[in-house]
Every structure is written in structure tokens, then in C-alpha cells.
Amino acid sequence: MSCVTNDEVPTQVATDSAPRPRARRRGRPSVPLLSQKRITRAAVELIGARGYPALTMAALARELRVAPSALYNHVASKRDLLRWLQDHVNRGIDASAFDTEPWDVALERWARSYRDAYVRHAPLVPVIAVTPIAGSPHTVAMYEGVVAGLCAGGWPEAEAVDVVVALESFVLGSAMDATAPADIFDVPDDAAAPALARAGLLRAGRDNADAAFEAGLAALVTGFRARHPGGAGG
Amino acid sequence: MSCVTNDEVPTQVATDSAPRPRARRRGRPSVPLLSQKRITRAAVELIGARGYPALTMAALARELRVAPSALYNHVASKRDLLRWLQDHVNRGIDASAFDTEPWDVALERWARSYRDAYVRHAPLVPVIAVTPIAGSPHTVAMYEGVVAGLCAGGWPEAEAVDVVVALESFVLGSAMDATAPADIFDVPDDAAAPALARAGLLRAGRDNADAAFEAGLAALVTGFRARHPGGAGG
DNA sequence: ACCTGAACACCGTTCAAGT
DNA sequence: ACCTGAACACCGTTCAAGT
Numbered sequence A, B: 001m002s003c004v005t006n007d008e009v010p011t012q013v014a015t016d017s018a019p020r021p022r023a024r025r026r027g028r029p030s031v032p033l034l035s036q037k038r039i040t041r042a043a044v045e046l047i048g049a050r051g052y053p054a055l056t057m058a059a060l061a062r063e064l065r066v067a068p069s070a071l072y073n074h075v076a077s078k079r080d081l082l083r084w085l086q087d088h089v090n091r092g093i094d095a096s097a098f099d100t101e102p103w104d105v106a107l108e109r110w111a112r113s114y115r116d117a118y119v120r121h122a123p124l125v126p127v128i129a130v131t132p133i134a135g136s137p138h139t140v141a142m143y144e145g146v147v148a149g150l151c152a153g154g155w156p157e158a159e160a161v162d163v164v165v166a167l168e169s170f171v172l173g174s175a176m177d178a179t180a181p182a183d184i185f186d187v188p189d190d191a192a193a194p195a196l197a198r199a200g201l202l203r204a205g206r207d208n209a210d211a212a213f214e215a216g217l218a219a220l221v222t223g224f225r226a227r228h229p230g231g232a233g234g
Numbered sequence C, D: 001a002c003c004t005g006a007a008c009a010c011c012g013t014t015c016a017a018g019t
Helices: A036-050 A057-063 A068-073 A078-091 A103-119 A122-128 A137-152 A157-178 A194-203 A208-227 B036-050 B057-063 B068-073 B078-091 B103-119 B122-128 B137-152 B157-178 B194-203 B208-227
Strands: none
Touching: A036 A057, A036 A078, A057 A068, A078 A103, A078 A122, A078 A137, A103 A122, A103 A137, A103 A157, A103 A208, A122 A157, A122 B122, A137 A157, A137 B194, A157 A208, A157 B157, A157 B194, A157 B208, A194 B137, A194 B157, A208 B157, A208 B208, B036 B057, B036 B078, B057 B068, B078 B103, B078 B122, B078 B137, B103 B122, B103 B137, B103 B157, B103 B208, B122 B157, B137 B157, B157 B208
């Protein structure tokens, strides 16, 4: 009550009824307002709330209550921001089965977890495909776990990477496919595409993206099992 | 020579030495300058010459010697233009093997042709995944041929579409992967990722994208053969 | 080093005015 | 119907000026 600390005029109090959205002195703040962690976190929240089209540098800066140009003291470009996001998303992928399960079981679990993560982040997929992993610690850790697990399961190192890249291509393609509208294969006139039209009727109401992913995943693992050096396959 | 038609002052002739880059009366031309065909053709040429980043509505209009706003009399949006491009690229994919070869051989050939086409058009991949095929005649024809071929080869219609979608996901993911830099898996410090580092050394100099694609394609086809209802597989 | 504020060079798209 | 020209509402990014 009678204390003399500086809480009688907190920054939220307006001097009168006029709205004063923010006030900060012009120069460098004594403690930095931004960091990679804070920027990434705000970007994830923004995407979660309003989707990828809403992720603009201006909107992100607004979320962080900062001028847009302030972001460029921490990240070189929007492209680099997307790389941070990629690493954040990869952190959520579960590759732990490679520690406990046979390589083929682990591969299936990893693929499902990987696809699940990117179905919600499909706009990152084109970024992933072209981005060297070196600067992304969680991404490196994930691949190391997967490749080490495959090698422990009997795969030669060079071939293990082929398996990983092939599976990743399928997973990322499937993640993009999962964002498609359900009626993507609908055809207007049945005469021009009778097989497609019949198939469309048979498939109506199914979750086609999931079914195709599971079919492809099973085929891929079956095929790799057949190729595995010490395997029971052909 | 002595004819009285309107060719004595063609549009290319400048009245004096001053450069006059273009001259056209303001109103509607007697014969339309643009069409879907001409716009698509110019876009393909522009992409071929200067790449996808150069494909802007302004640059495309310039190529066609037209004001940017003129394009919008023919195409509703840049997105729709990309759909036209998708259909054009799909026209170049060879699915003819389904007419003459067993389904598994045809599937492999189609997949290679499909990937080849989109390696040069990777920026279209995210568009494809989300675009209904109905408005794209060549795309519909391609899928119809593939699904009909699979059905003729003994696949039930609904399952045939799963096979197609799974293979397509793999192909499009692989096309994006093929645009990645060769050193995408390089890791700076070997201690943190020893398996990855060893694999990187073994793979240096190889065409890794091609190897991974062929490995995945072979596995996928092997797996589908094993699942085929009338097949010799398990 | 790290912020603000004011620019810059684009981008896709719209629309009135012309024929 | 189909073009031009002039706008509009963005976008990512740069940079001098401040502390």
C-alpha cells in the first residue's frame, strides 16, 4: 500500500483514454528482446494459430512486439527462419524405435512419426529437400540415430543412406499428398476416364491419403527386407 | 507491291531513330493477342531460359509484349497458370508402357519418366499435390492410362489408386530430393554423428539422388508385386 | 550489439477507360 | 471481349540513426 517502488505508473497504464499500443525508446535495449529460441517459438505459435500464409516477417515481428527490421539482427532471411522451423519440427519426430526394435519395425514407426509431423508443416517440405542438415542439430541427431540403427541391423553404411533418402522422399511426398482435397481424383465425365471414375466411386468416403501411405510404406519395407544383406528375403 | 492493304506501316517500323519499344492502340485488338496456349508456351520458355524465380506475371507479360494486367483476361491467378504448366509437363510423361508391358515393368518406366519430368519443374511439385486433376486433360488421360493398365494387370480398382498415389508420392519426393545440393548430408564434426560421417565419405562423388531413387523404386515395386492378388509374391 | 523508423524494389491483382 | 495505364495492398530486406 504505502510502498515507494515504481509500480504506480506501469507501462500498461495509459495517461489518458487514447490507445497507446507500444512505447519503447529508440536505442538498443539493455537486455536483448529477441533470440533464435524466441523467434522460433513465436513463428510456431503464429503458424499454429493462423497457418503458413500468415507467417510474414511483419506479422512475426508484430507477435514479438518488435519492428520487422529487428528480426534481421538475428536471422539472415526468411529462408533461414524456415530452416530453424524445420529443425524444430524434426525435434518432434520419434526415431527412438531404432534403439529397441528390429530395423524394419523401427523404419515403419519412424516413417509414420515423420509424416505426421510434416502433414501440419507441408510448406516446409520444399525447404527440407534442399537444405543441408549441418546447421540443424536436431536434424543431424535424427539422421544419425536412423543410420546407426540401420547399420546395427546389418545394412552397409552407404546403402543405409539410400534407404533413408528413399523413405524420406516417400514420406515427404505423402505429407504433401495428405494436404490435398479428398476429391482430387474426381473426374467430371466418366466416358473419358472410365477406370478412374469407377475407382473414384469405390474410394469415396475413405481416407485415401492414409490408405495410400500405408500401402506404400508396407511395400517399401517389404522390398527393403528382400534386399537386406542378411535378410530372409530374396 | 502496289496493293492497298494496311502493310505499308507495320508495327515494327519506327518513324525515326528514337527507340520505341512498342506501340499499340489502347483498345481491344481485332484479333486476341493472348490465349492459354500462348501464355503457357511463353511461361515454359521463360522458365527454361531463366528458371522459376524469373516467372513473374510482369516478366511473363513482357515476354508476350503485353501489359501485366492483360494476362488476367485469360488466367484467373498465378496459381492457375501453374496448373496449366502442370498439365503441360504431365503431357511429356511417358505412360505408354502400360499398353504393352506387364504392370510392374510399366510402373517402373512410368515412375522414371515422371521423375525426370519434375526434376526440371520441382517448384510445381507443391502445386500438384493439392490440385484436383479435373481441369487438366492431359493429367486425367495419364492417370486413366495408368489405372486402366494396373486393372488390366489384375489389380482391383480401389487398390490400384493406392498404388498410383503411393508411387506418385515417392516420385515427387524424389524429384525434390534430386534438386538438393550433393553435400546435403555432410556433417562438420564427426564425433556427433559418426555413422553419418562414415556414410558421407563412402558416398562422396556418387549420384546419391539417383541411387536412392532407384533403390526406393525397386523396393516399392518388389513390395507391390508381393501384395498383388494374382502375383507370385507372398 | 540490437533496437526503431523510413525507406526500397519488388510482387500479384484490380479496375476504369478505351476500342 | 480484350487490351492499356494507373493504381493498391502487400512482401522481404536494407540502412542510417539512436543507445
